[in-house]
Amino acid sequence: MDAYNAPMKNHAHDSIRAIIWQDHHLRLLDQRWLPQETRYLDLHTAKDTAAAIRDMAVRGAPAIGVTAAYAVVLAARQAYARYRENWLAHMQEDVETLAQARPTAVNLFWAIDVMREHCAAIPKGQDPEALLLEAATRIHEEDIAANRRMGELGAALIQGGRDVLTHCNTGSLATGGYGTALGVIRSAYAAGHIQTVFADETRPWLQGARLTAWELVQDEIPVCLLCEGAAASLMREGRVSWAIVGADRIAANGDAANKIGTYSLAVAARHHGVKFMVVAPTTTIDMQAADGDAIPIEQRSADEVLELGGQRVAARGAQAWNPSFDVTPASLIDAIVTEKGVVTEPTREKMQNLMKS
Known part of the structure; x- marks a missing residue:
């Protein structure tokens, strides 16, 4: 299989794919350059792919999972070329490097575990690339189908x-394609349920301003950008009916970790009577995490807050606290939408029933 670029022509408002397997290697749309430039990274090793994940060239839990699956293919290819029958043992270091790239996104670990199972099933001495590429492609295709x-x-x-309000980026750039929360928004817009999407800037990486606004403009969906500090005032004016977000990990009781700022958005939504929706595939649900306190929260460099575009914006001597995610309690969530169904007013029992279905 020389190329995989998921089909998108048969769905309206769906023109973007950020993860492509082409000419025997992985191509990623480098999101650090958007919206000013459209650049692709051509990746041939798992270690380079791990760096791309860590450095935010690719981000969003489902996209990280799909990317990691393809990275395992690259790791296996390299190990087989050097060690032949002992390829499986010699690729483990690369796989561990992948697993350490982003600690909060549970899809990363899920995809690696799935690919490890496929690795273990390959007969000794057989070239693993074709079978592993088939498995990674299936993960990619199933992600898009789940999003739709x-x-x-x-x-x-x-x-x-x-209209609706969203936070961070949860679209084709954050997934295999179509998107989670932004996939709901794409479908709702196509059905005529909404006219405009309000998008938080999402500091400090500005995923809303740089990525969500860019995606929606590309797919001809009206978007209005606002600072997240303005969200409560927007709600107070009665402009939005739903706040719709994604998740990087959902605990067994329905607590959801997402981009920093999501928790405060949920608090404001509850106060103003705005419904709050979390959209994520079941691969994002971690039934081993009892509640939100069990979800690891990635702490990133203070420079992301103290600087903007490499230029210092804070006073010299100031410090910064920079958690990449926060946890929204299940009590503030009106609906968790997954490919298996919708859980309203989530509880541990409801989440267990969903995962059994």
């Missing part, structure tokens, strides 16, 4: 009349 299903389920919850 979630789009349909989530859009059905949105009644026409008022």
Whole structure:
């Protein structure tokens, strides 16, 4: 299989793919350069792919998972070329480097575990690349199919009349394609349920300003950008009916970790009577994490807060606290939308029933 670029022509408002297997290697749309430039990274090793994940060239839990699956293919190829029958043992260091790239995104570990199972099933001495590429491609295809299903389920919850608000980027750039929360928004817009999408800037990396706004403009969906500090005032004016976000990990009780700022958005939504929706595939649900306190929160460099575009914006001598994620309690979530179904007012029992279905 020389190339995989997921089909998108048969779905409206869906023109972007950020993860491509082409000419026997992985190509990633480097999101650090958007929206000013469209650049691709051509990756031939798992270690380089891990660096791309760590350095935010690719981000979003589902996209990280898909990328990691392809990276395992690269690791196996390199190990087989050097060690032949002992390839499996010699690729483990690369796989561990992948696993350490982003600690909060549970999809990363899920994808690595799935690919490890496929590795273990390959007969000794057989070239693993073709079988592993088939498995990685399947993960990619299933992610897009799940996103489209979630789009349909989530859009059905949105009644026409008022618009929606989103935080961070949860679209094609953050997934294999179509998106989670932005997939719901794509489907709802196509169905005529909403007219405009309000998007938080999402500091300090500005994923909303740089990525979500760019995606929606590319796919001709009206978008209005705002500082996240303005979200409560927008709600107070009655402009939005739903706040719709993604998740990097959901605990067994329904607590959801997502980009920093999501928790405060949920608090404001509850105060103003705005519904709050979390959209994520079941691969994002970690039933081993009892609640949000068990979810590791990645702490990133203070420079991301103290600087902007490499230029210092804070006073010299100031320090910064920079958690990349926060946890929204299940009690503030009106609906968790997955490819398996919708959980309203999530509880541990409801989450268990979902995962058994």
